[in-house]
Amino acid sequence: MLNAKFIRQNPELVKAKLQTRKVDPAEVETYLALDQQNREAITKIEGLKRQKNQLTQQVSQNDPQTAAGQALITEVKTMNTEIKQAEVAQGELNERLNYLAVRFPNLPADDLPVGPDEASNVEMRTYGTIPTFAFKPKAHWELGESLGILDFDRAAKVAGARFVYYKDAGALLERAVYNFMLDLHTQKQGYHEVIPPYLVNAQTMYGTGQFPKFKEDVYTVESSGMTLIPTAEVPLTNYYANEILTEAQLPTYFTALTPCYRSEAGSAGRDTRGLIRMHQFHKVEMVKYCKPEDSAAELEKLTDNAEEVLRELGLAYHVIKLSTGDTGFSAAKTYDIEVWMPEQGVYREISSCSNCLDFQARRAMIRYRKADGSVAYVHTLNGSGLAVGRTVAAILENYQQADGSVKIPKVLQRYTNGLTEIKLL
Numbered sequence: 001m002l003n004a005k006f007i008r009q010n011p012e013l014v015k016a017k018l019q020t021r022k023v024d025p026a027e028v029e030t031y032l033a034l035d036q037q038n039r040e041a042i043t044k045i046e047g048l049k050r051q052k053n054q055l056t057q058q059v060s061q062n063d064p065q066t067a068a069g070q071a072l073i074t075e076v077k078t079m080n081t082e083i084k085q086a087e088v089a090q091g092e093l094n095e096r097l098n099y100l101a102v103r104f105p106n107l108p109a110d111d112l113p114v115g116p117d118e119a120s121n122v123e124m125r126t127y128g129t130i131p132t133f134a135f136k137p138k139a140h141w142e143l144g145e146s147l148g149i150l151d152f153d154r155a156a157k158v159a160g161a162r163f164v165y166y167k168d169a170g171a172l173l174e175r176a177v178y179n180f181m182l183d184l185h186t187q188k189q190g191y192h193e194v195i196p197p198y199l200v201n202a203q204t205m206y207g208t209g210q211f212p213k214f215k216e217d218v219y220t221v222e223s224s225g226m227t228l229i230p231t232a233e234v235p236l237t238n239y240y241a242n243e244i245l246t247e248a249q250l251p252t253y254f255t256a257l258t259p260c261y262r263s264e265a266g267s268a269g270r271d272t273r274g275l276i277r278m279h280q281f282h283k284v285e286m287v288k289y290c291k292p293e294d295s296a297a298e299l300e301k302l303t304d305n306a307e308e309v310l311r312e313l314g315l316a317y318h319v320i321k322l323s324t325g326d327t328g329f330s331a332a333k334t335y336d337i338e339v340w341m342p343e344q345g346v347y348r349e350i351s352s353c354s355n356c357l358d359f360q361a362r363r364a365m366i367r368y369r370k371a372d373g374s375v376a377y378v379h380t381l382n383g384s385g386l387a388v389g390r391t392v393a394a395i396l397e398n399y400q401q402a403d404g405s406v407k408i409p410k411v412l413q414r415y416t417n418g419l420t421e422i423k424l425l
Helices: 003-010 011-019 026-061 065-102 140-146 150-156 169-187 202-208 233-240 292-313 359-364 388-398 412-416
Strands: 122-128 243-246 252-261 280-290 319-321 334-342 347-357 368-369 375-377 379-387
Touching: 003 011, 011 026, 026 065, 065 122, 122 292, 169 243, 169 252, 169 280, 169 292, 169 379, 169 388, 169 412, 202 359, 233 252, 233 280, 233 379, 243 292, 243 379, 280 292, 280 388, 292 319, 292 334, 292 347, 292 359, 292 388, 292 412, 319 347, 347 375, 347 388, 359 368, 359 379, 379 388
Parallel strands: 243 368
Antiparallel strands: 122 319, 252 280, 280 379, 319 334, 334 347, 347 379, 368 375
């Protein structure tokens, strides 16, 4: 959530920045008008209550049996009615104001490229050598099915489209990938491993910005109102919700492997085959809490933490800075890491690393006490470290051999019981 005081003091800046994120400036004008009316209504209520207190004192000083005393009692009753009516009106104003406030995205960082969509994203760097093949490379789903390690047809029978069964060496490879990621994050990069809840309440979804704007993108259990997490960012970022940390606790890094559940609303016809866009998939997530002055540097470190996974796996990738129109709702700045996929001959997203500044902390009420005793909001960051299924897909395509077998990257072999290659049945 944006800082209301900042919006009041910088209306033109806020309108200009939010317009680059597809927010009509008229919505900001409406917000400012409602905010002014709301503050005036609060001032009016406070004034009425002061008047009532003065009258109440006069009542206590007058004989209630006299005409003057009765008149004062009647005036207090009238004042009570007026206060209640004013509070109802102010409550309605505040509801309308909050409806807009919680739907404004974060303000984009000053160094973001301005543009409406991904076409305006900027490549920051590349890593690795794009592999060449003496044969036409196959798609990962074709390799997985021919090797008997991925079964999409039976998953569709059981659950529907965009689900998969991992089998035998496929399940082993998936497990090797996420165990490698977790070990790297915890043993080398300083993250605390967490196994969080996979079901969360609506307030938790609100805290990270998924609710109320993106309810159609998730799976909610109707009987309980609980939501299956779309990413471990949600429970990890809310770990300290409604708490005040000490300055000594910052920065704090968390990582978690979880299943992720997404309805993929609006993605009809996109990536209908393979592991790229699933309703259920595993992801290793990284979340950071830090002091505001440190978050820019922490984003660079976070992105490098994700890149290190790909470097260790020997996969070519590039890093892009997202434009204002392509940046996620809660983020002020995002780097996407895209891995090379030989069959399509393109880079595909495998990680998104974002600095949310204090946007999520304001919604989830996560603060810290400074050395001088004052209290401020923390900054939160999150990144995929990595999306596991997409990593498996990249390994299958980049490490495929002419005979249809797939070599296992050396860094994973200690997790695969010595298996070095997945061969045709």
